[in-house]
Amino acid sequence: MRRVLFAVLGLAGLLIAGCSSAVTGVPVPAASPDDDRELVQDYFADLNEAGAEGPDTQRDFLRRSQHPDYADELCDLGRLTLTIDPAMSTLRVDPDWVPPDAGRNATHPRGLVYVLGVSVSIRDDGGALLGEQIGSQRVVVLDDKAYGFAPCPTDQ
Template sequence: MRRRLLALVGLAGLLLAGCSSTIPGEPVAAASPSSDRQLVQGYFTELNAAAAEGAATQRDFLQRSQHPDYLDELCDLGDLTLNIDPAMSTLRVDPDWVPPGAGRGAGHPRGLVYVLGVSVSIRQDGALLGEQIGSQRVVILDGKAYGFAPCPTG
């Protein structure tokens, strides 16, 4: 149980990585094309629908939707599921973002990177283990939304 709790805390930290730093200047929301907005919303709708069906279904979704430049960065959440509620009003372009700990000098992912605020609920066998608020990136590449599966630590 202690190991699972440590993994949960590590996962929450990973989801929020980069959220605690302060960026100088004033925030300015960039207008995103409505088709990209729909793709991003659809990504979260599918992610949550997969979670409702169970860990195996969500794992399959995360594998299918992992950004193609980072297929080797995919982690297994085990029997955990994530429900992610996106704050679509916060959606903006994040052109300089690089995934933390990206292996082999991968650099900036291909496509248009968006960032938005999210509320994440972490569940195990339907029981709520924790909730976090943070930000998440979704990339639009060749008309499809891709994400970056979180990796628990511990």
């Protein structure tokens, strides 16, 4: 019986030794919504602050924060401003998303794409509320910076 026990323990030791291996390098955690949550929150806070200063300031913010792969695909909101209230609890990775109607750039943007629910208020340059809408918005984190895609008004 003792010989069988040593044989089983010896075999288990060989199996364990054969299944283990050292991995070189430094472990790096995979990105997650929690890692980039603050960048996404700051993106919307900056967008809303720019909108509070007026259409020209918000247009400049949208131009500067447009994803670099789509910098030439901006929409003009005219004299409208947006206030976007993000539902941060809905933030999640969206790895397969491609911007609709992206023209020649119809590929997945570089960076980590997130999607989240938002409530959007649209105001004219006098501050009058023209409409509200609930939907989804994408924000991409690339090189530790949050980028968006300037919204385009649609014809009614």
